[in-house]
Amino acid sequence: MGKSSKDKRDAYYRLAKEQGWRARSAFKLLQLDEEFDLFADVTRVVDLCAAPGSWSQVLSRVLIKGEKFGRAAWQNREAKFRQQMLGVFGPVKEAPEEHVVEVDASGDALEPRKDVKIVSIDLQPISPLPGIITLRADITHPATVPLLLHALDPDYDATSKDQKAAHPVDLVISDGAPDVTGLHDLDIYVQSQLLFAALNLALCVLKSGGKFVAKIFRGKNVDVLYAQLKLFFEEVHVAKPRSSRASSVEAFIVCLNFQPPNGFSASLEEPLGVGYRLTDMMEERRVALPIRAPTILQNPQTGAWDGCPESPRSTDVDGVMEVEFEDLRAPEKDDVRWIAPFIACGDLSAFDSDASYRLPPGHVSLDPVQPPTAPPYKRxxxxxKLAGGAYGKTGSKS
Ligand SMILES: C[S@@+](CC[C@H](N)C(=O)[O-])C[C@H]1O[C@@H](n2cnc3c(N)ncnc32)[C@H](O)[C@@H]1O
Structure with a gap:
């Protein structure tokens, strides 16, 4: 497919190049932020599976440079306009000559922040980005934990057994994806292993109240995964940004308010997703769930008790009807399966990632901002090429 034709068939691919993003995935994170306000009160972030680095670019531009995108930018402009209309604005202050004020695309002055720490990790090298520490490592490997803890806190003693961040982070994001094989079940399985690796790292570095966002492939048993995540986070949502193709199984879990169970300590010696630790925790949760009474109503016409095999025993004490049911029950095993709310996010007027659009007049197709430097498919x-093209050499020897 030629560049122009790809520009036409994928509006986000074209926009990413025009707006200077290294990959179209940048829009996914921006649209998730628009829905969940992910970056509010966030200064320390870990970006897993980050190459070529468009999510890290979003972090750098929003958190360090102070740029605003989407709804936040619109709200900012509206507030400014309102203030101007109310005459609250005094005369426009001239910046001192030696002090250059950086502005964003809409002309608003930026307020760069120095207290932000962002660490990005990938198997592939990530070309440098302003203000971001990049690590080349495998997130499924236990040796990555001390590497990450050291990057977050240079005082961390890598020989120590302690796998907890001294200064934990507010947000962990992971856009990890394996090289898909096209065998759906295998792809979903490998993706789920990446997700568990990301979760294990997140559990070592997240602060209480922190957030975790990760790519998932929605397979058959994905609701079990939601219930497992619900062990650690108060809120678990599944989100599908407009820039993620509707035709793909990709979605993102957005987990808010990290609240690990009492006594839980993360350890890569005993990682979640391997063995029975999660299964045991789910069972503990099930047993701890309150005993539930079925809802039983008395039919006003017949006086019968609907939903109850036998009439309940009742006693009238001082005019108060007390009802006892034999049918109190502990939750069934399946009660811990829990359906996470599904949210489509991104403005409805945003481009549809499955649609083709006419290119603007005079359109010039741009090169990608930062192609992967050493992708696995390079070899x-x-x-x-050596073999003479897609089908090998076609020349006949006879
Ligand atoms: C969809 S890309 C990420 C795009 C990135 N979020 C961006 O915005 O540019 C998926 C990445 O996952 C990385 N990845 C896959 N398995 C990994 C692993 N075990 N450890 C680290 N990174 C991994 C790949 O190298 C690839 O760069």
Missing amino acids: ALELR
Whole structure:
């Protein structure tokens, strides 16, 4: 597919290049933020599976440079306009000559912040980004934990057994995806392993009240995963940004308000997703759930008790009717399966990622901002080229 044709068929691919993002994924994070206000009160962030780095760019531009996008930018402009209309604004202050004020695309002055810490990790190298620490590591490998803890806090003693961040982070995001094989069940399984790896790292570094956002592939048993995440976070949502193709199984889990169970300590010696630790925790949760009484109503016409196999025993004490039911029950095993709310996010007027759009007149197709420097498919392309193209050499020897 030519560049122009890809520009036409994928509005987000074109926009990403025009707006200087390294990948179209930037819009997914921006649309998730628009729905969940992910960046509110956030100064310390870990970006997992971050190459080529468009999510890290979003973090750098929003948290460090102070740029605003989407609804936040619109609200900012509206507030400014209102203030101007009310005449609250005094005469426009001239900036001192030696002090250059950086402005964003809409001309608003930026307020860069120095107290922000962002660490980004990927198997692939990530080209440098302003204000971001980048690590080349495998998030599924236990040795990555001390690496990350050291990047977050240079005083961290990498030989110590302690796998908890001294200064934990507010937000962990993971856009991790394996190289898909097209075998759905296998792809979903490998994706879920990446998700557990991201979760294990998040549990080591998140502060209480922190947030965790990660890519998932929605497979058959995804509701079990939601229930597992619900062990650690007060809120768990599944979100599908407009920029994520409706035709793909991709979605994002957005987990808010990290509240680990009492006594829980994260350890990569005993990671979640391997063995029975999570299963045991789910069972503990099930047993701890309150005993539930079924809702039983008395039919005013017949006097019968609906939903009750036998009439309940009742006693009238001082005019108060007390009802006892034999049918009190503990929750069933399946009660811990829990359906997370599904939210489509991104403005409805935003581009539909499955639609083709006419290109604006005079459109010039741009090169990608930052192609992957060492993608795993690079070697395969080289070998294919050596073999004479997609189908090998076609010349006949006879
Ligand atoms: C969809 S891309 C991420 C795009 C990125 N969020 C951005 O905005 O540019 C998925 C990334 O996951 C990375 N990845 C896959 N498995 C990984 C692993 N085990 N450890 C670290 N990164 C991994 C890949 O190298 C790839 O760069």
